Amino acid sequence: MSIKADVQLDAKGLACPMPIVKTKKAMSNLADGQILEVQATDKGSLADLKAWSESVGHQYIGTVVENDVLLHYIRKSSNEEIEDITFKHTISNEELFDRASKGGTILDVREEAEYAFGHIEGSKSIPLGELEDRLDELDKDQEILVICRTGTRSDLAAQKLAEKGFTRVVNVLPGLSSWKGDLSKKI
Amino acid sequence: MVVIKMTASDVARKVIENKELFILDVRNKDAFHDWKIEGHSFDYLNIPYFDLLDGVDEILPKLPTDKDILVVCAKEGSSLMVAEMVSEAGRDVFYLEGGMKSWSSYLEPIKVGHLTGGGELYQFVRLGKGCLSYMVISEGEAAIIDAVRFTDVFTNFAKEKHVEIKHVFDTHLHADHISGGRHIAEATGATYYLPSKDAEEVVFNYTPLEDGLTVEIGASQLEVGALYSPGHTIGSTSFIVDSRYLLTGDILFIDSIGRPDLAGLADDWVGDLRETLYHRYRELAEDLIVLPAHFMMIDELNEDGTVAKRLGDLFADNHGLNIEREEEFRHTVTDHLPQQPNAYEQIRQVNMGKILPENDEQTEMEIGPNRCAVR
Numbered sequence: 001m002s003i004k005a006d007v008q009l010d011a012k013g014l015a016c017p018m019p020i021v022k023t024k025k026a027m028s029n030l031a032d033g034q035i036l037e038v039q040a041t042d043k044g045s046l047a048d049l050k051a052w053s054e055s056v057g058h059q060y061i062g063t064v065v066e067n068d069v070l071l072h073y074i075r076k077s078s079n080e081e082i083e084d085i086t087f088k089h090t091i092s093n094e095e096l097f098d099r100a101s102k103g104g105t106i107l108d109v110r111e112e113a114e115y116a117f118g119h120i121e122g123s124k125s126i127p128l129g130e131l132e133d134r135l136d137e138l139d140k141d142q143e144i145l146v147i148c149r150t151g152t153r154s155d156l157a158a159q160k161l162a163e164k165g166f167t168r169v170v171n172v173l174p175g176l177s178s179w180k181g182d183l184s185k186k187i
Numbered sequence: 188m189v190v191i192k193m194t195a196s197d198v199a200r201k202v203i204e205n206k207e208l209f210i211l212d213v214r215n216k217d218a219f220h221d222w223k224i225e226g227h228s229f230d231y232l233n234i235p236y237f238d239l240l241d242g243v244d245e246i247l248p249k250l251p252t253d254k255d256i257l258v259v260c261a262k263e264g265s266s267l268m269v270a271e272m273v274s275e276a277g278r279d280v281f282y283l284e285g286g287m288k289s290w291s292s293y294l295e296p297i298k299v300g301h302l303t304g305g306g307e308l309y310q311f312v313r314l315g316k317g318c319l320s321y322m323v324i325s326e327g328e329a330a331i332i333d334a335v336r337f338t339d340v341f342t343n344f345a346k347e348k349h350v351e352i353k354h355v356f357d358t359h360l361h362a363d364h365i366s367g368g369r370h371i372a373e374a375t376g377a378t379y380y381l382p383s384k385d386a387e388e389v390v391f392n393y394t395p396l397e398d399g400l401t402v403e404i405g406a407s408q409l410e411v412g413a414l415y416s417p418g419h420t421i422g423s424t425s426f427i428v429d430s431r432y433l434l435t436g437d438i439l440f441i442d443s444i445g446r447p448d449l450a451g452l453a454d455d456w457v458g459d460l461r462e463t464l465y466h467r468y469r470e471l472a473e474d475l476i477v478l479p480a481h482f483m484m485i486d487e488l489n490e491d492g493t494v495a496k497r498l499g500d501l502f503a504d505n506h507g508l509n510i511e512r513e514e515e516f517r518h519t520v521t522d523h524l525p526q527q528p529n530a531y532e533q534i535r536q537v538n539m540g541k542i543l544p545e546n547d548e549q550t551e552m553e554i555g556p557n558r559c560a561v562r
Contacts, residue, residue: 015264016261016262017237017240017260017265024237024240044261044262047215047217047218048215048235052237052238
């Protein structure tokens with residue numbers, strides 16, 4: 001299956017350093033939180049994109065190989081991550097499975113690409129940006145356990161859900177960046 | 188200011204002649220820590236090229252003004268970009284042609300010594316990877332031992348010397364680099380020898396290399412003799428050339444000894460390794476000059492760039508030859524095995540003839556240090 005990205009960058013056939021030079025330029029035109037797909041044939045681009053993303057603070061999500069083309073996914077670092085968590089009802093990562101087993105729905109509000117490269121088995125994916133249009137996919141009678149990478153997007157999602165009349169909503173902290181258990185892939 | 192190309196051969200001369208060089212390595216940090224160009228008098232600065240895309244101002248104060256500066260990357264492109272930026276900032280600077288890829292494949296042929304009847308022995312030093320290959324030349328004929336995959340280097344060298352390659356040997360089935368032996372033999376009509384105990388799974392024809400086999404190079408009495416010396420692999424075989432040189436393959440190095448685990452059989456083979464190093468080699472003349480198939484550190488190079496040392500001196504100095512208790516030897520060899528070489532399983536498959544990857548893939552497999560030894 002193809003993985004959803006906001007912008008595609010064709011760096012096929014380019015040798016180092018061009019894939020990174022082009023990625024840097026493309027990333028500067030993205031909005032915070034958006035995802036770039038970099039298509040490259042240079043095998044060295046994998047280690048370098050990972051290291052570059054880390055050094056400038058972007059989130060390297062993962063890479064798939066399709067017909068000798070490497071598809072790298074990177075999410076632009078986002079200022080939202082440093083805002084305060086304001087939604088009052090929270091639980092810890094460790095409490096999540098217990099609450100889910102009592103009939104709660106785990107709602108993963110990260111981008112589809114992030115979900116594809118690693119998510120909790122059985123969790124439902126609705127990216128934060130699509131949440132308002134997809135509320136009908138959620139059951140108001142069930143507890144909704146909202147999770148993201150660091151707790152910030154899930155905080156916004158939880159507030160949104162509460163605003164829309166969902167009464168049983170909790171934010172799961174600190175989120176998947178600190179998740180100790182197994183993650184499933186969908187690629 | 189100008190950007191000047193430096194070749195792997197130029198860098199090799201600097202290593203051997205102990206020259207100073209400042210290397211600005213712009214690969215990512217993991218790659219640099221794993222493997223870099225080693226020189227006695229080289230200084231290093233590692234800043235990934237992707238941290239320099241906005242300019243090189245921050246590193247300019249760190250670049251010396253009294254030494255040549257060489258920018259190095261994996262394949263050349265990034266080093267050229269950074270070199271141009273440094274040059275625009277007003278500094279003369281070199282870049283490495285072909286990058287680490289070319290460094291990994293460069294061979295420097297160095298004469299080890301004269302042999303009986305006007306013969307010569309050459310060591311081909313692959314500085315970037317630590318591999319050593321050999322060519323014995325006598326009266327118009329040549330034998331090659333442990334050739335690496337750049338077959339042209341050997342066939343061209345033979346042409347220059349006006350000799351015909353008659354015998355091609357591999358001391359064992361290599362796991363850290365791809366052998367060129369079989370292909371040289373095919374191209375020249377030479378006989379290709381491989382120890383049959385290492386060759387159970389190979390899919391091509393070879394002449395079994397047995398203990399005690401001798402071949403004569405040229406018309407005179409110059410002999411290359413095989414000595415079964417298992418331990419790194421079950422088939423590992425050493426050679427005695429002209430009663431003067433002992434080619435030890437991956438059994439004994441200058442500052443370390445072979446590791447027995449690359450075929451997954453460390454516990455089975457450690458006893459063989461002990462037997463070879465502590466008994467078989469002990470029976471040989473101490474004046475033999477040991478010529479291994481690898482070196483691990485630049486410190487193992489002699490002043491002329493060769494890697495060679497008297498067997499008697501190794502008995503005195505090499506830690507791996509001085510572990511008295513067998514139990515302790517077993518532990519030393521099997522407990523502290525270093526990380527395995529890059530793609531060693533695949534490399535074994537290539538050397539068995541089971542897979543035939545493209546040239547670029549072979550380069551990828553061989554990237555990185557060789558890691559064949561335990562100290």
